[in-house]
Amino acid sequence: MNSIESVNTNQYVLFKLENESYGIEIEYVKTIEKITNITRVPNTKPYVKGVINLRGEVIPVIDLRERFGLSITDYNNETRVIIVSIKDFVIGLIVDSSSEVIHLNDNEVDNPPTIGETNTVEFIKGIGKKDGNLIMLLNLKKVL
Amino acid sequence: MDISQYLDIFIDESKEHLHNLNGSLLSLEKNPDDKELINEIFRVAHTLKGMSGTMGFNKIANLTHEMENLLDAIRNDRLAINTDIIDLLFKCFDALEEYINIIATEGEEGEQDNRDLIIKLNSVLNNNEGCRSETSIKTEQADNLKNLSQYAINIVKKAQEKGLNAYTIDITLREDCMLKAARAFIVFNTLEKYGEIIYSKPSVEDIEDENFDLSFSITILSKNDKNTILDELNKINDIEMIEMRKLENMNSMSNDKIIDETNNIHNKIQKRTEKKTKKKNNIVGKTVRVDIDRLDNLMNLVSELIIIKTRMEEVGGRSENHNMNEAIEYLERITTSIHDAVMKVRMVPIDRVFNRFPRMVRDLSKELGKDIKLIMSGEETEVDRTVIDEIGDPLIHLIRNSIDHGIESPKERLKIGKKEFGSLYLRAYPDGNNVVIEVEDDGKGIDLEKVKRKAVDKKLITEEIAHNMSKEEIISLLFKAGFSTAEQISDVSGRGVGLDVVKNKIESIGGNIEVETAKGKGTKFTIRIPLTLAIIQALLIKLQDEIYALPLSSIKEITTIKSQTIRKVQNHEVVLFRNKTLPIIRLGQVLGIEKTDKIDKNEELITVIAKKGDKEAGLIVDKLIGQQEIVIKSLGKYLSGTRYIAGATILGDGSISLILDINSLF
Numbered sequence: 001m002n003s004i005e006s007v008n009t010n011q012y013v014l015f016k017l018e019n020e021s022y023g024i025e026i027e028y029v030k031t032i033e034k035i036t037n038i039t040r041v042p043n044t045k046p047y048v049k050g051v052i053n054l055r056g057e058v059i060p061v062i063d064l065r066e067r068f069g070l071s072i073t074d075y076n077n078e079t080r081v082i083i084v085s086i087k088d089f090v091i092g093l094i095v096d097s098s099s100e101v102i103h104l105n106d107n108e109v110d111n112p113p114t115i116g117e118t119n120t121v122e123f124i125k126g127i128g129k130k131d132g133n134l135i136m137l138l139n140l141k142k143v144l
Numbered sequence: 145m146d147i148s149q150y151l152d153i154f155i156d157e158s159k160e161h162l163h164n165l166n167g168s169l170l171s172l173e174k175n176p177d178d179k180e181l182i183n184e185i186f187r188v189a190h191t192l193k194g195m196s197g198t199m200g201f202n203k204i205a206n207l208t209h210e211m212e213n214l215l216d217a218i219r220n221d222r223l224a225i226n227t228d229i230i231d232l233l234f235k236c237f238d239a240l241e242e243y244i245n246i247i248a249t250e251g252e253e254g255e256q257d258n259r260d261l262i263i264k265l266n267s268v269l270n271n272n273e274g275c276r277s278e279t280s281i282k283t284e285q286a287d288n289l290k291n292l293s294q295y296a297i298n299i300v301k302k303a304q305e306k307g308l309n310a311y312t313i314d315i316t317l318r319e320d321c322m323l324k325a326a327r328a329f330i331v332f333n334t335l336e337k338y339g340e341i342i343y344s345k346p347s348v349e350d351i352e353d354e355n356f357d358l359s360f361s362i363t364i365l366s367k368n369d370k371n372t373i374l375d376e377l378n379k380i381n382d383i384e385m386i387e388m389r390k391l392e393n394m395n396s397m398s399n400d401k402i403i404d405e406t407n408n409i410h411n412k413i414q415k416r417t418e419k420k421t422k423k424k425n426n427i428v429g430k431t432v433r434v435d436i437d438r439l440d441n442l443m444n445l446v447s448e449l450i451i452i453k454t455r456m457e458e459v460g461g462r463s464e465n466h467n468m469n470e471a472i473e474y475l476e477r478i479t480t481s482i483h484d485a486v487m488k489v490r491m492v493p494i495d496r497v498f499n500r501f502p503r504m505v506r507d508l509s510k511e512l513g514k515d516i517k518l519i520m521s522g523e524e525t526e527v528d529r530t531v532i533d534e535i536g537d538p539l540i541h542l543i544r545n546s547i548d549h550g551i552e553s554p555k556e557r558l559k560i561g562k563k564e565f566g567s568l569y570l571r572a573y574p575d576g577n578n579v580v581i582e583v584e585d586d587g588k589g590i591d592l593e594k595v596k597r598k599a600v601d602k603k604l605i606t607e608e609i610a611h612n613m614s615k616e617e618i619i620s621l622l623f624k625a626g627f628s629t630a631e632q633i634s635d636v637s638g639r640g641v642g643l644d645v646v647k648n649k650i651e652s653i654g655g656n657i658e659v660e661t662a663k664g665k666g667t668k669f670t671i672r673i674p675l676t677l678a679i680i681q682a683l684l685i686k687l688q689d690e691i692y693a694l695p696l697s698s699i700k701e702i703t704t705i706k707s708q709t710i711r712k713v714q715n716h717e718v719v720l721f722r723n724k725t726l727p728i729i730r731l732g733q734v735l736g737i738e739k740t741d742k743i744d745k746n747e748e749l750i751t752v753i754a755k756k757g758d759k760e761a762g763l764i765v766d767k768l769i770g771q772q773e774i775v776i777k778s779l780g781k782y783l784s785g786t787r788y789i790a791g792a793t794i795l796g797d798g799s800i801s802l803i804l805d806i807n808s809l810f
Contacts, residue, residue, distance in 0.1 A: 042736040042786075043786055053798055053800050058794070060783045
C-alpha cells in the first residue's frame, strides 16, 4: 500500500443491529466492552439507558436500537457496548454485536441514499461496500 | 523556536507577577516614599518585559519598557511620585492584566491599543526630565573633570547644598575583558541606581562605541556614602581597579582646583575574585508547580482507592479471618492519610480570591466618594481549588453591596457621630469541615421596614403577612429573585439586586449564607462553604431497587410520618410537622419509579427532612441504608443538566449510585 492510498483508507469498527452492518470511524472508538450493570438515570430520553462504571469512570450509555427506532430486544451474550469519544463527550453505544475492523477506501464509500425507508437514514453519512455487503457508516454527531 | 509549549508557564508566571504588582501598587499608594516598593514594581515590570519579549508579545514588552523608564526616574529621585503617577501605574497594570487574560484565552496578544498609556507615561517622564537631559548633555560635553564647566560645578554645588555627595570614580577594566563597552554599560547602570551621572570621560557615546582604552572616569551625584557604592561596583566582574574620590565642598574651591587633594581618599582596591553571595532570606517554601489535571487525576485515583476500601470493609465484615480484618484496618488508615494528603495538595489559600478586593474597594470608594478602609484577615485560610473558583463572584457582589448601599458618605457619617471612614471587614477562618467567610460593614444596615414595603409593592407578600413577619423572615425576602430595596438601581449594585444569585451560587457549592443586620450599625454576611467538593458525606437511601445518595449537608433529620396525616393543599401533599406545614415530596414519583397505589392508612413513611436555606421538605424514601463517605463523579457532558441529579458515585460493589440535587427538588 503506498502512502497516498493509506491517507484515503479509513478504518471502521463494524457492528450489527438487526442483521444490518454499521460502521464507526475507528478514531472515535475507545474500547468495546461486554454489557455490565447499568444504573438508570431518571428524567432522560428513553434511549439513554443510564450510566455504567467503566474502570472507575462514569459513562452514559445509549441503546442504538432505540435511538434508531428499531424493535427492542433483550441484551444477550453477544451484546456489546462500544465506548466512543467525540469532542468532550464519552458515551457508550449498545449494539447487538461487534467483532471486526475493516478498511474502506474512498472508492468503496457511496453517498447515503436520499430516500430511505427507516429512521436510521438521518444518522448515516455514507454507505460502505465490501465483499458484497453494505455497511452503513454512522454520523456520530447526529446520533448523539 | 516553538514557544507555544512555554505559553502556560508564561501565563502562570505573569499572573503571579501581576498579583505581586497589584499588592505593591496598593502599598505604594499608602507609603509613596517606600523605595523598596518602587524597586519591586520596577523588578516586576522588568521581568514581564523580558518574559513577554522572549515570547514575542511585543505590546506587553513595549508597555512594560515605558513603565520601566518612568519607574527608573522615580527610584533615581528624578521624579516625585504623586497620585497621578500611581493612577497611571494602576492603569498600566489593568492593561497588562487584560493582555495576559487575552493570551490565556486566545493564545495571542490581541489587538487592544495602549498607545495613549505609553504617551502618558512619556509625557509624565518628559515634563520632569526635560531640564535634566539638557544639563547632562552639557556636562557630558565637558572634556575634563578639572575643567568642568561652571555649569556643572554649579550642579555639584547645588547638589552638595542639598546634602548630596559628588564622587569621581576612575575605573580600569581588566586587559582580558571581552566586551569593554558592555562592562562599562553595567557600571553605568549600577551607578545609576545610586544617583545621577553628571559627567563621564570619555563621553557616553564614545564608551558605547567602545572608543576608549581600558579606563574611564565618571562623576556622579548620590546621597549614598562611598562604601555602599564601592561595594556595589566591586560585585561587577572584569574590573581591574576602582578609584573613587569624593568631591569636597565645591564652594570653597576655585575653578582651577576642584579637587582638594588632601581630602582625597584613594581607594585602590583590587577587584576581589570571590563574589559576595547575598544571603537571601528564603521564606518561600520549596514548591513545585503542578498541572491541575494531574492533581485531578491523582484525586481520582485516591477516590478509587477509597471505593475499594469501602468494598474491602464490606467483604471483611463478613469474614472471620482475623488477619484479613487487621489488613483492612491498615488499608483504611493509609487511604485516609493519602486522601488527606492529596486534599492538602489541592488546597490554595483564599488569598487568591481576596487579593483582588483591595483594588476593587479602592476604585469603588474613589468612584463613590466614600472613605473606606478594607480590613482583611485570614487570607491564609485554605480552600480546595474547585471552591476558590466559585466563591469569587458572590464575594464581589457582597462587597460592592456594602460599599454602595451599606456604608454612608463621609459627611453623613460625621453627622451621625461615626468615624469619617467606613470599615469593611473581610474575614475567613476554618471551622471544622467548613470555611467561614464574613463580609461585614459598619454602615447603615438594612432598613427592614423598607424591605417589607418593597415586598408588598412587588406583591411578593400581602399587607397582612408583612405585618406579622419576624425579622428573620423579612431578611429572607432579600434573597427572593428580582428583589431590590434600592430606590434607584445604580450601576454598582443594588442592595438586594441579585442577592438571590449570590445565594444560589453558594448553595450550588454546598454552602449557605446568613445575614445579620442592625439599623445604623451595619450588616454582616456570613458564608459557610465546604472545604472540598470532591468527597462528601452522604446518606444512602433505597427507592425500590435503586440506591441514591443524599448529601448529608442538606439533611436536617430523619423521621417517620403516618400516611393518614398527609393532607392535600392545592394538589400538593403537606403534613403538619412540629406545628409547621411540611411539603412532602415522594422521591419515587419524582424519579420516575412507579409506585403501586396501595394506600395503607397506617403505613409509616420514612421521611428525610431536607433543608434548603430556610425552606424544608420531607422526602419519602423506601429504605435507609446509612451514612457513607462518597466520591462525587460527574455524569459527563452528555448527561449534564439532568434534572434532580447532581452527579454519581461508585459504591463499594462497583455499582453506580446517583447523587440527588436536593436544591432543585423544591
